Amino acid sequence: MVITYLSGSVAVVLTLFLSRSKKLVYSLLSLFLVWQVWFTVQACIHAGTTDAVYFTFDSLGILLLITLTIVAIPAALHSYIYIENHAEPPHSRSLYLASLILLITAIGAGYLSNHIAVTWIFTEITTLSASALIYHHRNKLALEGTWKYVFICAISITFIFIGILFLSLSLQHTGSDDLSFTNLLLRSKELNPIWLRMAFLFIFTGFTAKLGLVPMFTAGIDAKDTAPAPAGALMASVLMNLGFVGIFRFYIIIANTPLLHWARLVVGAAAFLSLFVATVYMLKVKNIKRMFAYSGIEHMGIVMIGVAAGGIGYYAAILHIVLHAFVKSSLFFQYNQLYRVFQSKSINHIGNYFKYNPTGAMVLLLGFISSAAMPPSGLFVSEFLIFKAMFDARQIYLLIIVLLLLTMIIWAFGKNIFKVLFVPAEGFDDSMVVRTNPWESLSQFILLALAVYLGLNPPPAFVDLIKESIILLPH
């Protein structure tokens, strides 16, 4: 079935890439959305089964796939709005949409793959498609962003590959050469610890480029900054989740070996550093898009801290990463309407958005509240659980530092957001402000509401999915 899905999407991509007529392009886009939804439904139906050897519809995969689909639909919608507002030339339009669809497909397949090498391959493909999206504007900055992103990702992919080589080394003396997660988990006791250590280190470092964690977080920021906002939304939410999947699946294996403690230290250190870096730059940046990106870094830091803390932290981490996908993408979607009003992404030139587009302003406000993990946003729930996990792990001092850092982030984020929302920007004449249609914000409201609902009152199915996806971890 996955094969069908992949071939189908590839077909769509190719035809899109070649086709120039507006109608055809958009019908193909909507066709793909249907295709995507169908695939998701199929995945849910065949939950637990393995497909085409390398893919398994396990609960983590399904959960994130559903998230992907939910985010993908408004992404497509906003891409449409974006393209129509910018009156893109046909070829760039097709290129954009083709690479968007390719990105979505690759991410989806990456979630589901049960073989580390396959995950790795799809990660490469995301790099390819993402770079096309980042370069969409075709100006100096876009080029620089693309170059950096591609280069860093190439390096990180190489790291992952080295990691895989080490992994195979550690597997060597067990006589099996199957690098699928299930097999690794099966033999986790026999793996050679030295090579496993190296393998985890390199794979972790490699995936941080996608996940947006210290050390490789840098390129992702530039990418999300220079890419068109709808694509940026995908990169800031579901693409990060792909990195998470890569690390998490491998973490499950290492968690069943004596190396768990060491792995915890590594992940925890990286996560804490990311949180710190995020704070530093949240206090610094004046570019609202980059600010969103850094807040993403912060959230990934929190997620990985949850993973490192263990216990209820695993549950909270998965919950957090799903909810964060919704919140952050809605913020990025809103960014387009903001930009349409002010024609600038620098906070100094933006102000009193509440006056020009109250609906959108509400999205920004709620988005801020959610992303600052203040109640009633669902992220508060996950963060609370993560703090609880830290408390249970006897990391009270670390917890206090984390809380302080988060407070600073809220302060910085709030300062900028409320400047954007309310305080008029000096020297901005609102004579030619375009009236934005409030219904554009509907999808964002839905995403935010979803985050609240899933956080505060999660339906049993959702809870079960999360619980199953962490069932292999030692509790």
Add this chain to the structure above:
Amino acid sequence: MLSVLLIIMAALFFTGIVIRTKSLASGRKGPGLLQPIWDVIRLFRKGAVYSETTSFIFQLAPTVYFASIVMAMLVVPFGKSQGLLSFNGDFIFFAYVLALGKFFNIISALDTGSSFEGMGASREALYSMFAEPAFFILMGSLSLLSGHTSFQEIFAFLHIGSQISYALAALATFVLLMIAMIESSRMPIDDPKTHLELTMIHEVMILDNSGFDLGLIFTAGYLKFAIYGALIVNLFIGVIPYQYAIPAFFAIQFLTAMTIGLIESFMARFRMSHNPQFIVVLTSVSLLIFFGVLLILQKFI
């Protein structure tokens, strides 16, 4: 009831005695003892002049001031007999009802918009603020000593026996006397003798009052003296029978008045900037009293 009558009677003469003492001390004959009362009565019959900057506050204030003094008078006991009102913590009521009077005094002074009266008002507010803690500590220590929290019981159960308690009584007298001086802003805090514009606190606040209002204010002033005098009396008479108590009352009131007169004739007014220190001294003195009480109760371990 008895206390009220006595206080009123004392009030009739008190200021007269003070003035007479002062004039004798300065080698003059001086007016009759009841002269102040005649002045007040004359004022009551007069009309009034109001500044056009003033509002109804200005007209209401003297009434409230007078009423507050009268209320304060009602809770003061006399030896065995309670005041008209007597309850636990009535001295708190005493202090706060006087505060009501002050409040209105101050705002009525501000109502005229005159710089002089504003000055007086600001000082009145500051000094009374300074004076209050002393009174409360004094009453607190007395109530601790007697184990009761109403004027009448406190004074009734105050056993003046040991040397320490004599010292305490003396100190208490001093404190009460000084509070009285501050409250009615006499020497050494303020000098009512000088020409009105130069008296710095109380007298200057009532520059614009005239007629009936002025009369009320004067009467209130006389009553105030008598009230504090009565408190001082109560310190000493305890529960002795009336045939001794009542003469003692007048004797002590008379002494108090004379003391005030003498102080006023032989002392110079403090510099305004020195007054706060002086008033805070009262607080420390009353703290001394408190420690004395602790001594008596053997609380020092």
Add this chain to the structure above:
Amino acid sequence: MNLIYLFALIPFAGLLLIPFLRVKGQGLLTLGLLTINASISGFLAIQVLTGESINLILPGSYVTGPIPIRIDALSGWFMLIINLIFLTGGLYGFSYLKAYRLRRNSISLHFAAFLLQHASLIAICVIQNSFVFLIFWEIVALTSFLLIIFENENPVTIKAGINYLIQAHFSIIFLMIGFLWVINKTGSYDFQAITSYSASLPGSVSIVLFTCFFIAFALKAGFVPFHTWLPYAHPAAPSHISGMMSGVVIKIGIFGMMRMLLLIKTDFLTVGYLILTISVLTGLYGVMLAIIQHNLKRLLAYHSVENIGIIGIGIGIGSIGIGSGNVTMITLGFAGALLHTLNHALFKSLLFYTAGNVYQSTHTMEIEKLGGLIRKMPQTAILFLIGAIAICGIPPFNGFISEFIIYTGLYKWLSGGTMFSLLAAIFSTVGLVAIGGLAMICFTKAFGIIFLGTERHSLPVSCKEVRFIQLLPGYILTGFIMLVGLFPLMFIRLLDQPVSLYTGTSHVFDGLQNHAFEALQPITIATWILIALILFIFLVRKYFLRHQVVETGPTWGCGYVAPTFKQQYTASSFVRSYSKLFAPALLVKKEEELLEGIFPEKVKYSSHAYDKVERWLIDPVLKFNKNFMARFVFLNNGKLQFYILYGIIFVLTVLSIPVLYRNILSFIEILKFL
């Protein structure tokens, strides 16, 4: 049960409807829904205050677990206060916001937040699940933030709002740590777990736990040194919000504190002394800074700090009473605290509403610029005067009653005990007295300068009395102030249930087996006599003056022929001698040019009050933090090589650390060997 669901439903109905209505409709809808919710919660509150307590458990969700809802007398009392202030505040806001009717968006946001805040405040009072409690706690913070920043074009307002938001978030942090501690030990979100757990703790540890909660609630209530957000938030907010903030929102901190005193079993004596000390300091510091403020709302804000201190003194006495098993002190302390909570809510919101009237007709809050308003807006003046007298704790108004009860508690405490406790008692008394005296300076200044004398500054011609509808809330509050002042026993009866929660014995006041309140009866009589006396003398005065000539003339200038309004006493000059005396405690920045020469130039003088606590506790931390964080901005410097270097460094560090670690260990071994 259904009532509660209805209650929870209504604000959301409001949220959905408000954005689609016109301004007037929004206001009416808000008022209507508010009234419904208030009557629901008020109904429940009356029920619990008359004896029965409501316990029920909502199912909750997977994350929250079961949500116990326990409405006891304490919740009831606070619910009544909240409802009262919100109703008047809503009414006032309804007419206050008419001036802004053009800014529809802000107003709809405002009203939505208003409804939500009321609901969540009530929820805080009744919900006993720590997780849900946290959620509502933060919702209150958020909504009050939204309410504060109503005049949101002004950067100062936003700054003040964020300042508040962050400090509120700190309170959440402390709450969270406290709750997490309990959850971690007991695994239960229910508040009863706190009781059981703290009971199992040794006193010293449980005090740490209590301190955690205490700081959290002190941040909300604005105890010194956690008060620094108040003087910014109140002036920034529209007046009805300032009124509600200091009437209710900071009181929720008091509520939390008293709730914790019920829940946590700890060494109440120590806790009592702790609270008492902080409270006395708070009261003194608050009023001392209030006096030198030039902005009326800042002044009132500092007075909220002062009154929180007074309430705290009551709580302190109460918990000392619990610690020493002195029922009278418990009764007097907590009764005083609770009653003063109500009283402060009443007169402080009254004062803020009148301040709002002044602001709307003069467009300034600078005391120095006002003057003689009593002739332009007499009703506002009278209302303000009543509020001022009440807040100074002077009879015949309500402030006196609660302060009197607290005094009685102090003197009961003073009636015996160890040297230490006696000293503590006497100094708290001195503190309370000083607070009263200073408050009198402050409000004679405020009332005298703003409303009396002549204009110190040319006021706008449009300056006139506001419409009656806008005065109405003030009159209602005045009515309550009178009621408490003249019929205190009525309210004392209501306090019977809440206080008996602390004493443990039910119906403490029936027959007054402890002679706590026997004084209130004569007090009431005395107050009546006082009023009667004033009326009587006033009539006599009228009688005497009826035949006399009553004329008006200029104020007696002591011979000076050309007095101008500039010669009046100003606020600064009124408190000059005070601020000279208290200079060490204050922080007044002065800019003055002295007169020189025979024909001096125009000179100017200006002074700004600043907060020492803020200068010493807050600012350095922020400064350090800023510099520290700024040291790390080189990380993302746009150079690809560095980005790759980070990767290398990370890998190498992780690889090398274990090796180094081992080497260091062996080295230490060698050292040991040597």
Add this chain to the structure above:
Amino acid sequence: MIHVLLIIFIITLFYMAIANRLMTYINVLALQGVLLFFVVFIQLIEINPVNLAFILLETIVFKSVAVPVFLSYLLKRNNITREAEPFLPNFVSLVITTGIVVVNILIANAIKDDHLDKIFFVVALSTLFFGLYLIATRRKIITHVMGYMVIENGVFVLSLAIGNEMPLLVNLGIMLDIFASVLILGIFMNKIGDVFKDVDVDQLSNLKDY
């Protein structure tokens, strides 16, 4: 024999460390390709011939011909100056390179695993870190590309170490190699040359946060 080749490989790294001209780098890359060709031939002789042929083809055609030619074409096309312009003097980089190699030998020595031919490990890691070092210390953008190529070679060597057991991984490595190189070089030749005339790294540091 393999060992000799690998040692020569390491020596090429030293040479690269002290080389000044970009052209030299390109030649070294080509030489490395050839070396790898032989290494593959000897090391993987017993895997199935088709796969072997594919790998050999990749090494000889892609690594040692296509990439160098393409790089030199880029040099001419964007008329990039011939100097490598390192941040550090060659002597230092030589020392550092030696250090890298030594450290790797030590690490390899520390690892107890008889399944692995240590020299592969040493060569691979040295190459990897040397490549990273090259990227970090050269000023021109194109040297980044070359550094990346060096890294790829290192990874390739590492994959050869286990090529017998898992030829799949070798193929994956090749795929990565081709994919990434094409992507990077593609961007490079299309755009960067045109947009940024004087291709200096500092040109590409506008996206930053301070």
